[in-house]
Amino acid sequence: MDAQIEAIKKGSTKEKILDAALELIAQMGYQKASMRKIAKKVGLRESAIYNHYKNKEEIFFAIMQKLFVTDFDNFFLKKPPQEHAHRGKRYLYEYVATIKLISFDPKHEKLFRIVLWELMENSEVRKMFLEHFFDKNIKNLAEAFFLMMQKGLIRSGDPMLTAQEFFAPLFYFRIQILLFKMENRSTTHLSTIFEKHVDFFWEGVCINSFEPT
Amino acid sequence: MDAQIEAIKKGSTKEKILDAALELIAQMGYQKASMRKIAKKVGLRESAIYNHYKNKEEIFFAIMQKLFVTDFDNFFLKKPPQEHAHRGKRYLYEYVATIKLISFDPKHEKLFRIVLWELMENSEVRKMFLEHFFDKNIKNLAEAFFLMMQKGLIRSGDPMLTAQEFFAPLFYFRIQILLFKMENRSTTHLSTIFEKHVDFFWEGVCINSFEPT
DNA sequence: GTCTATACACTGATAGAC
DNA sequence: GTCTATCAGTGTATAGAC
Known part of the structure; x- marks a missing residue:
């Protein structure tokens, strides 16, 4: 005891x-x-x-394994595309909400700093980075968009391209948040940009936008 | 002599x-x-x-100044938004063609490697990086999109957001190319992705897409 | 301008006493 | 498990001869 x-x-x-x-x-x-x-x-x-x-x-x-592996890729476990993609825009909102939460979480911020720092130096880190930001997330999102296309929620096209187009700005914003913080630049305007991205993206791909508002 | x-x-x-x-x-x-x-x-x-x-x-x-300052930001000098934005999609095609050229150019590849390497370490590099990828290009593109909105070429909205949405995938692709090369992964499929991005983007924002094809 | 020689701080890592 | 003592290696930078 x-x-x-x-x-x-x-x-x-x-x-x-x-x-x-x-x-x-x-x-x-x-x-x-x-x-x-x-x-x-x-x-x-x-x-x-x-x-x-x-x-x-x-x-x-030991640090990388503890943080990267366990905490990074949890969204699609909770909300697999097969079950939730039919909800369309709401699914995307929830997705970016997760990314946003992670982007502003101090613990993940530390991890992301380390990852970016060692990206050029360490091949293992680079592989983790590529798997997460260029393979895994894209693959899962592509599946979601494929289902949305089948349901007629969004205009049809290459699901992989659509996934990249949706994901890239999130990647861009996240790096922006990190670097702005390092340079003591304000990140307040970045807190709403995730939702704005979904709105912009959805307006461009959804079927209903063919009817002028 | x-x-x-x-x-x-x-x-x-x-x-x-x-x-x-x-x-x-x-x-x-x-x-x-x-x-x-x-x-x-x-x-x-x-x-x-x-x-x-x-x-x-x-x-x-001396290296940073020689390469970054002189060779990096040349597109908008040759094609200022005020004079060329009215050409709409063609202007965007030329823009990504420049980015693509830079992305696959060995000399710029070296520079980009160094910049990414020192991004976390060196505040001066970080400032150059931010100015190029998050300020200058976005500002210029926003001006171009603002003009396109005025001319009725694309649907109206926040020009800055539109610029980020257009630029972020290019940023994402460029990092992808670098990292894939470092890991000896094939980058052939990435050679056409720049044009595909313009097509995808344009279909989402152009006014004509309101008329179903 | 280039050389030899050197100073000095700091690194990751190990041997062996306790 | 933790300590003292010590190692070999690498880093930037300088002094002074030629």
Whole structure:
């Protein structure tokens, strides 16, 4: 019992190292976040870290796995295209609401910073990035748009192209939010842009727009 | 005369240093492209470089200035919105043709690699990046779309939003091309996507699409 | 302008005492 | 598990001879 309380209080040294490393890497990048700095933040000598992780790389991938894999791709699990695509515009609203939530969440912001930072340096990160932003999301959205085309909700065309056209601005806005924050530029006008995007997109593709308003 | 020939042959040590640095930085990033490596590539001792450039940072900004400032923003100089926007879709085709040309040009590819690499690290690079991809191009395109709205070529709306909607996929494709190349993934299907984007976009915004085909 | 030699800070990582 | 001590390597940059 005492041991358990102690473990929670300490949060296990392994966890504390990960937290400290996440903080530092998000703040100054992988290279500059040295083992010495991580150790200092945790309150350890740098050599003690090597009892918990083989090397710096192992710490990095522990962070990536914990955040990227588990927290990033949850929308389509909750709202699979097959079941919800028929709702058309509402489905898209919910999709961008998720992206928006993620874009402004501090934890995901840290992760996204790290990912962008290591995008050129680290092939594993690059593969995760490509899979998420250029494969997985596009594939799922394409399926949704294919169903919408079948139901006659939107004009027919290449579902993959449609998915990219819908997704690209979200990608663009998300990077914009991150960079604006880094440069201390205001992001308030970006809070409504996600919904505006859906409106603009929907007006361009929906069948009803053929009838002039 | 002899001195001039010699200068051309040598290309001036200063220039050779820039070329070598560009190559190395694009290949391994700013951090890992050490002064030792740059010197070795030029055929100098590392200390000799300091006779030409104060430090590594000065080399970096010499490259940035040379490439980014001069070669990046040339489209709107040749085709200002005021004079060409009335041509509607054709103007957009020419715009994406320029972007496409840049995206597949080896020299610009190197620059873009470096920029993405240093995006998180270097505030100056970040400012250039933001100015180019989120301010300048959007502002110019918004002007073009505003004129198109006035001429009744496209449905009216917020010109800035329209510009972002048109530009974001180009941004998305360009990053995709770079990352795919880095991962040795095929980019052949991306060579036609720029034109497809214009078609998709135009079908969504042009006035004539109100009449069913 | 270019060389040799060197200074100095910092990196990731290891050996061995406790 | 954590400590002290230490390693080899890499980084930018400078002093002074030629």
